[in-house]
Amino acid sequence: MDHVFTLLEEQADKLERIVEERSKELLEEKKHTDMLLDRLLPKETADNLKNEKPVEPEAFDSVTIFYSDVVSFTSICAQCTPLQVVDMLNDLYTTFDSVITEYDVYKVPVLRNKLCSNILLHLVLLLSLEKQKFAPFTGML
Template sequence: MKQCLVEAAEQGPTFYEIFNQFKTFNKGKKTNMIDSMLQMLEQYSNNLEDLIQEGTEELEIEKQKTEKLLSQMLPPSVVESLKKGCMVGAEGFDLVTIESIEVVDLLNDLYTFFDAIIGSHDVYKMLLSRDLYIPDRKVL
């Protein structure tokens, strides 16, 4: 018990070490309630470690998907700035004749127009991917 009373958990004994110490106290006798409790705690600890590892792997996969998507949509310099948490300012080019605000206004008008059309029919708006199929629905 004294070995377990340390401030940093990594300095104390593992469940396996504690379990082995209790085995030596028991000297081959029938297991008791403490042994059973230690076995359950060890199993819980191992399961928790597995869950954490699984969650970490899933998070890494999602991070890679996000980075791939960003690299497909944005220039590399913008992606790197966003990863670092920096603000990305607008850039101007002399040879460009359409201003970005005009493009945003045009897209906003288009989406508003599409929403008005959708509202007058028995349909709803949804994003489709190659893997998604919803039968018996009208999709615009």
């Protein structure tokens, strides 16, 4: 009979460890989901979704979505020093941020995809003539 109780205790301990492990995994997944909501949506909308509150739809008379990619980024990097690449990206982000600030535009922060070989710049912002500054880097525009 002691053997049966020992087996039951071992099984109960094993199940407790599994529940604890799965609870930790669930908590990590919730943190990840919350982080994505915070990065992709305005704060009020993200908070409402996290707290299971209704999100009221909004209408806008005009919306512009700007998707940006540094064309031939790999080739550009091959011809530049690492510092030049960092300076170029810093200038690009700084210009985007100044336009965003000037026009009070909502920006979706950059999400990095570990599988991408290039750095892709995903922003929601007002398309500005400021992009002309970067024509020498991309050979386009």
